[in-house]
């Protein structure tokens with residue numbers, strides 16, 4: 001059974017659990033290493049650290065940042081970042097403001113589709129956390145426009161949805177540099193290289209490695225054994241660190257469980273040894 005989960009979200013971004021409740025849940029599920037990787041913010045980590053203090057659970061500070069790489073939305077995880085770094089926090093603030101612009105555009109599109117949602121309603125659902133599409137989806141459900149998260153994304157919010165709006169985000173190289181500048185380790189999140197052949201995959205990976213990428217999230221909540229083995233192969237080929245996590249969002253992604261993903265996730269303990277070594281911890 002996996003006792004490590006290095007990819008989880010709290011209500012400081014688009015997860016449904018508070019940091020303290022997430023730590024409590026991880027402990028109850030038998031995990032002893034947990035990373036919190038909220039989108040665009042490190043603000044939930046202090047609360048989680050405090051909650052973990054009295055438990056046999058190690059809390060790893062992390063973040064997940066959206067980027068663009070060769071025209072595709074690509075997510076980069078950062079571990080062991082110096083959260084007190086003022087330059088990094090300023091950069092995050094800038095990133096969060098692009099998120100808000102996008103939400104406003106989505107609301108405008110929904111309005112033309114006769115779906116009425118206000119920013120105030122979203123802020124109410126999101127609380128103090130980073131606003132994301134799952135919050136809009138939750139309101140669509142609450143107001144009876146759709147029956148569930150899946151339908152909300154298929155009909156409105158997903159790439160093929162009628163109210164989809166692309167978010168303007170920095171290039172992967174820039175985000176990798178931000179994480180590195182703040183003393184963190186940049187890892188490519190949930191790589192699946194869709195639409196690329198084996199050779200193109202290697203070339204893409206090499207480009208990111210040249211940009212400073214240090215590892216791949218080989219183990220992921222929804223990955224098949226085949227996806228895991230091809231990512232593992234790639235990581236070995238480039239001498240990259242290997243990480244893994246569920247991408248737990250609580251009730252916003254009910255099919256994903258903390259620690260085990262869809263049931264078969266099992267992050268090996270060697271992952272943590274190497275990550276710690278790389279971070280000098």
Ligand SMILES: [Zn+2]
Nearest residue numbers: 064075189190
């Ligand atoms: Zn992601």
Ligand SMILES: [Zn+2]
Nearest residue numbers: 007009064247
């Ligand atoms: Zn995530």
